Amino acid sequence: MSYQNRQWYYVKRPEGRVSDEHYELRDSELDARLSANEVIIRARLISVDPYIRIQQAERNTYDVPHPLGIVQRAGVVGEVVASASALFKVGDAVAAYSGWQLYAKCHHSELTLLDPAQAPVSSALGVLGMPGRTAWFGLMEAGRPRPGDTLVVSGAAGAVGSLVAQFGKRAGCRVIGIAGGAAKCAFLTETLGLDGAVDYRAHPTLDGLRAAIEAATGGVDIYFDNVGGMITDAVIPLIKLRARIIICGAIAQYDGGLDAPELAPRFLQHMLFKRASIQGILARDYTHRMDEMIKTVAPWVRRGEIVSQETYVDGFEQLPAALNSLFEGKNLGKLLVRI
Numbered sequence: 001m002s003y004q005n006r007q008w009y010y011v012k013r014p015e016g017r018v019s020d021e022h023y024e025l026r027d028s029e030l031d032a033r034l035s036a037n038e039v040i041i042r043a044r045l046i047s048v049d050p051y052i053r054i055q056q057a058e059r060n061t062y063d064v065p066h067p068l069g070i071v072q073r074a075g076v077v078g079e080v081v082a083s084a085s086a087l088f089k090v091g092d093a094v095a096a097y098s099g100w101q102l103y104a105k106c107h108h109s110e111l112t113l114l115d116p117a118q119a120p121v122s123s124a125l126g127v128l129g130m131p132g133r134t135a136w137f138g139l140m141e142a143g144r145p146r147p148g149d150t151l152v153v154s155g156a157a158g159a160v161g162s163l164v165a166q167f168g169k170r171a172g173c174r175v176i177g178i179a180g181g182a183a184k185c186a187f188l189t190e191t192l193g194l195d196g197a198v199d200y201r202a203h204p205t206l207d208g209l210r211a212a213i214e215a216a217t218g219g220v221d222i223y224f225d226n227v228g229g230m231i232t233d234a235v236i237p238l239i240k241l242r243a244r245i246i247i248c249g250a251i252a253q254y255d256g257g258l259d260a261p262e263l264a265p266r267f268l269q270h271m272l273f274k275r276a277s278i279q280g281i282l283a284r285d286y287t288h289r290m291d292e293m294i295k296t297v298a299p300w301v302r303r304g305e306i307v308s309q310e311t312y313v314d315g316f317e318q319l320p321a322a323l324n325s326l327f328e329g330k331n332l333g334k335l336l337v338r339i
């Protein structure tokens, strides 16, 4: 017996935006025979994340480049369809890092069992997964929020940003989100209950954007940066004494800019003036503390106290286009491809 598999192979490094030429859709048969402790899963939800674009860079980043000629790596929520493991049975929902493929044969040590009664299984790729871990430890450990601090979050309507903003509110901060477009800004203030929102698209010049952020904040104690580029240039001169700047991402630089970045960083003299600190944070540095984050955050999710917004794109064939759409801001919250 075999399974009719479909896989997206990563075959060519993009210089700018990802397109069809960088991926190949291949059909194959997956042999259904299992060795001891092996499990076959069928993907139900596949994650598309900005780091996928970082790892397409030709040179080392925080990781070696994603190899060409293999299935695109990614987080997946799947369903067990065959099992030779005592730990998993057919029908179980699992999280895996099995990539852009319909079926995958995994050793059971590569799988995490999900309990749909505890939280929606999709949360394993969002609020109770890598984005949640990034937001939680990035804000709490690097940001060191105190009640009354003004926290500014760029990319605030996205997967990580929307969680940082809510964790900041729970820590007693005054939270201002920066996002693209009036609808996303309304989501930030009306749905997430933030204290203010700035639509960076409505302010195309650096001076105009800075004035808008200044008017909304009056100064910044913590800047959680998901975007980089002009937004960060606009925020840095607004930092207050002993501000904390967390560099989580620089998505404005990923599609092409990583290899030919803009001249930056600028305005770092303000770090001196305000004796501020700047720290990069990486999700994987906190992987071993996942249980700690889940213990704190899962009860909030269960009680409906955290908005874990998700955007779904339907169809396995849509994966490369969905990845691209992150750079066009089409998602609200976590972007997932539903199979």
Ligand SMILES: NC(=O)c1ccc[n+]([C@@H]2O[C@H](COP(=O)([O-])OP(=O)(O)OC[C@H]3O[C@@H](n4cnc5c(N)ncnc54)[C@H](OP(=O)(O)O)[C@@H]3O)[C@@H](O)[C@H]2O)c1
Pocket (backbone or CB within 6 Å): 049, 050, 051, 130, 131, 134, 155, 156, 157, 158, 159, 160, 161, 178, 179, 180, 181, 184, 226, 227, 247, 248, 249, 250, 251, 252, 253, 281, 282, 283, 284, 326, 327, 328, 329, 330, 331, 332, 333, 334, 335
């Ligand atoms: N350090 C880590 O371990 C770690 C882990 C996860 C994610 N990250 C980083 O965190 C950031 C957010 O990731 P995510 O998964 O939560 O993605 P996301 O925010 O859900 O999606 C990306 C969003 O970025 C915004 N964007 C795209 N291009 C932009 C540009 N040129 N200028 C301004 N905004 C732009 C878009 O929102 P708008 O419509 O508002 O423009 C888009 O919706 C990324 O930089 C990612 O690399 C880092």
